[in-house]
Amino acid sequence: MGTVGEEEWTISEAEMNVFKQNSKGVKALMESGITRIPNAYVKPLDERPTKLAAAEADYLSGNEIEIPVINFAGFDGEGHAQVVKSIGEACEKWGFFQVINHGVPTSVIHSVMQVCEEFFDLPVDEKMELYSDDTLKPVRFGTSVNLSKDTVLEWRDYLRCPCRPLSDFIHLWPAKPSTFRELTTEYCEEIAALAKRLCCAISESLGLEFEYLYEVIGKHQQVIMANHYPACPNPDLTIGVSPHSDPGGITILLQDQVGGLEVFNEGRWIAVKPLPNAFVVNLGDQIQFLTNGRYKSVEHRATVNAEKARISIPTFFSPQANAKIAPIPELLGGQPPMYIESIFGVYLQRYFTNKLNRKSAVDSVQHAP
Ligand SMILES: O=C(O)CCC(=O)C(=O)O
Numbered sequence: 001m002g003t004v005g006e007e008e009w010t011i012s013e014a015e016m017n018v019f020k021q022n023s024k025g026v027k028a029l030m031e032s033g034i035t036r037i038p039n040a041y042v043k044p045l046d047e048r049p050t051k052l053a054a055a056e057a058d059y060l061s062g063n064e065i066e067i068p069v070i071n072f073a074g075f076d077g078e079g080h081a082q083v084v085k086s087i088g089e090a091c092e093k094w095g096f097f098q099v100i101n102h103g104v105p106t107s108v109i110h111s112v113m114q115v116c117e118e119f120f121d122l123p124v125d126e127k128m129e130l131y132s133d134d135t136l137k138p139v140r141f142g143t144s145v146n147l148s149k150d151t152v153l154e155w156r157d158y159l160r161c162p163c164r165p166l167s168d169f170i171h172l173w174p175a176k177p178s179t180f181r182e183l184t185t186e187y188c189e190e191i192a193a194l195a196k197r198l199c200c201a202i203s204e205s206l207g208l209e210f211e212y213l214y215e216v217i218g219k220h221q222q223v224i225m226a227n228h229y230p231a232c233p234n235p236d237l238t239i240g241v242s243p244h245s246d247p248g249g250i251t252i253l254l255q256d257q258v259g260g261l262e263v264f265n266e267g268r269w270i271a272v273k274p275l276p277n278a279f280v281v282n283l284g285d286q287i288q289f290l291t292n293g294r295y296k297s298v299e300h301r302a303t304v305n306a307e308k309a310r311i312s313i314p315t316f317f318s319p320q321a322n323a324k325i326a327p328i329p330e331l332l333g334g335q336p337p338m339y340i341e342s343i344f345g346v347y348l349q350r351y352f353t354n355k356l357n358r359k360s361a362v363d364s365v366q367h368a369p
């Protein structure tokens, strides 16, 4: 271990080698002569993931606060109204929930997790064939968030694969592991079916036509990401993914059992406890705009871990690039719209060409008070 100080983190050569092995993107940067890497991951004090006192106290007392867990089994039967009600409450209070008994086969879940793990385990050179630091390139292997804007790097590598229309993208997906395309396609189809049902449930909870949000969000862009957070020599000084809200419509995230995802709620960071085979569902910025702020996109972040690498696999569902997004008139309830109309593709481009910065993108389309 190197010397860990409050403000500075000097690392030994051995640790340096860990950096190089762990982050393939960083390896590429170093080879290109960038020298700021040794301290590149050390966040300023106020951006380190120290939990706020209240949340710490809850952990210690065993009185853990948890995001809602929705049992989706009742959705197609007698429990329908109750499921819709619980989802509505979770969206309103949290913007985040976990879903169990969701109908996606366990075998499909295990296969995609495994094949993503195998992808990250491939030799560096093979992954580097897909490497790009251009955040507008659809299929890519990358590191951190936006290397042209990040002042401190984030401790993660990722693989991004758009899925719709599949024929436009599948040939660009990783060819190795050899089962990647087949298993990921199967997973994408299952997740798409779940996304449709969730969009319908959320629409119903708002009193909208059943397929309203499916039509605007659920049936258009679908992008699967696999995030890989290597074990980190000093997890308190850095972060896997900085606080942000997702820019799109809804996100359905699969995570392994390591843990690290945290949600900002009532001024505290709440850990999302991994549940086997469950999905974490969260609302993106477009839902906040469409509902005039009744349902909000919620900030979340991923912390890293000293012992274990972690994988999370979010799938993002978003409107068409040319969709005009504005508060739905029937949800205004006599209030003025809080957001100006925006074109989703323009919003997204702005989001991805800037540094991840909490909810600053949302502010950009907010009406002045
Ligand atoms: O790894 C996680 O749990 C969160 C990842 C995330 O928020 C994202 O990729 O947008």
Ligand SMILES: [Fe+2]
Residues within 6 Å of the ligand: 244, 245, 246, 300
């Ligand atoms: Fe996210």
